[in-house]
Amino acid sequence: MRIILVDNQLEGGERIAEMLRVEHQVLIVQTGEKCLQLFAEFSPDILLVDDLLPDMTVETFYERVKKSPLGDFIWIVAMCSDMKVETRLHYYNIGADDYIFKPLHFGELKEKFRVMARGRCQIEKLWLAHFYANQQQDRMKDLVREKSEEIDSARNMAVFVIAKLAESRVSGMGQHLERIRDYSHVLAEDLYRQGIFPEIDPTFLDDIYNASPLHDIGKISIPDHILGKKGPLTKEEFEIMKEHCAIGAQTLQSAMQNTGYSSFLAMSIDIARHHHERFDGAGYPDGLSGLDIPLSAQIVSVVDVFDALTSHRVYKKAIPPNLVKGMIEQDAGIRFNPAIVKAFLYHFDDLMEIYLANRDTPAEPKSITYEANIEWW
Numbered sequence: 001m002r003i004i005l006v007d008n009q010l011e012g013g014e015r016i017a018e019m020l021r022v023e024h025q026v027l028i029v030q031t032g033e034k035c036l037q038l039f040a041e042f043s044p045d046i047l048l049v050d051d052l053l054p055d056m057t058v059e060t061f062y063e064r065v066k067k068s069p070l071g072d073f074i075w076i077v078a079m080c081s082d083m084k085v086e087t088r089l090h091y092y093n094i095g096a097d098d099y100i101f102k103p104l105h106f107g108e109l110k111e112k113f114r115v116m117a118r119g120r121c122q123i124e125k126l127w128l129a130h131f132y133a134n135q136q137q138d139r140m141k142d143l144v145r146e147k148s149e150e151i152d153s154a155r156n157m158a159v160f161v162i163a164k165l166a167e168s169r170v171s172g173m174g175q176h177l178e179r180i181r182d183y184s185h186v187l188a189e190d191l192y193r194q195g196i197f198p199e200i201d202p203t204f205l206d207d208i209y210n211a212s213p214l215h216d217i218g219k220i221s222i223p224d225h226i227l228g229k230k231g232p233l234t235k236e237e238f239e240i241m242k243e244h245c246a247i248g249a250q251t252l253q254s255a256m257q258n259t260g261y262s263s264f265l266a267m268s269i270d271i272a273r274h275h276h277e278r279f280d281g282a283g284y285p286d287g288l289s290g291l292d293i294p295l296s297a298q299i300v301s302v303v304d305v306f307d308a309l310t311s312h313r314v315y316k317k318a319i320p321p322n323l324v325k326g327m328i329e330q331d332a333g334i335r336f337n338p339a340i341v342k343a344f345l346y347h348f349d350d351l352m353e354i355y356l357a358n359r360d361t362p363a364e365p366k367s368i369t370y371e372a373n374i375e376w377w
């Protein structure tokens, strides 16, 4: 053990220290202040302290020892000249862990330190066991985190591939899903930073990035002649096209019934079902309005319109992004949530960067003869 002997008048102090050094590391200091200064470099286990210090009262010294970072680990042995029980009780009260009478008897001191060393050894064993248990727990947590990250990333990849496969039935969609994913994330991040929607948290940001590509998954059930029609849909065809929202949501709902709840799947269902709702309630399939429309779907709605209108589709020409920007601005509070339109306008340059980085080579159909408008599906 490491021991500091704090005394400026101990007779034979050096001799006692020498004898203790056979089994322990021992320093002798004259003052309380010097002893406190040595804590960081010597890290003592025991302080053997005289009842009279030259630079401070023992009460002050004990208090400073106990308040120091090592305070809980250091044992204080008081050296007393007064044998009265009240005196010993006073030392216990102010923080002493043990006492020994002066003049010191080396044999008694040695035995005291042997008993303390045994106690210290048991504490160290317990501490080590606790430390290794914590370390093991941390390793397990890291492992679980790593594995769940692997599973999440495999799931996200699989989901994206399925979404791409479903969309591959519609020609000319290019990198629509990649852009939707990035646009949605940019807007959701901005709304998160503004803190106006408490439901947006880091999980929401991850979920919207991964769930937004599934918005049109229900189109997998729409017949080819409607999906690939090079021109406007008839009223009847449009009614069939509108079903893609409910079909997508039902498909994802049955996935969640099989796998159990996940925030990602719950958001995917919201987006698939409600990305064609309008803020004024004139959308489909449920005619929800305002904040009744799930926020994730409201975000995807803005970016889906932006991307549909700025892209060539088999049924329409692309409109220049600056014109679409104006159209979306005009629809704030009508088709779209004004707060999301505000984020869209504020981040328009960022969206343009995504647009340019993921731009499709247009395969423009020759048969287009009508003007593009804001209808999309």
Ligand SMILES: [Fe+2]
Binding pocket: 176, 215, 216, 304, 377
């Ligand atoms: Fe879309």
Ligand SMILES: [Fe+2]
Binding pocket: 215, 216, 244, 275, 276, 377
């Ligand atoms: Fe859609």
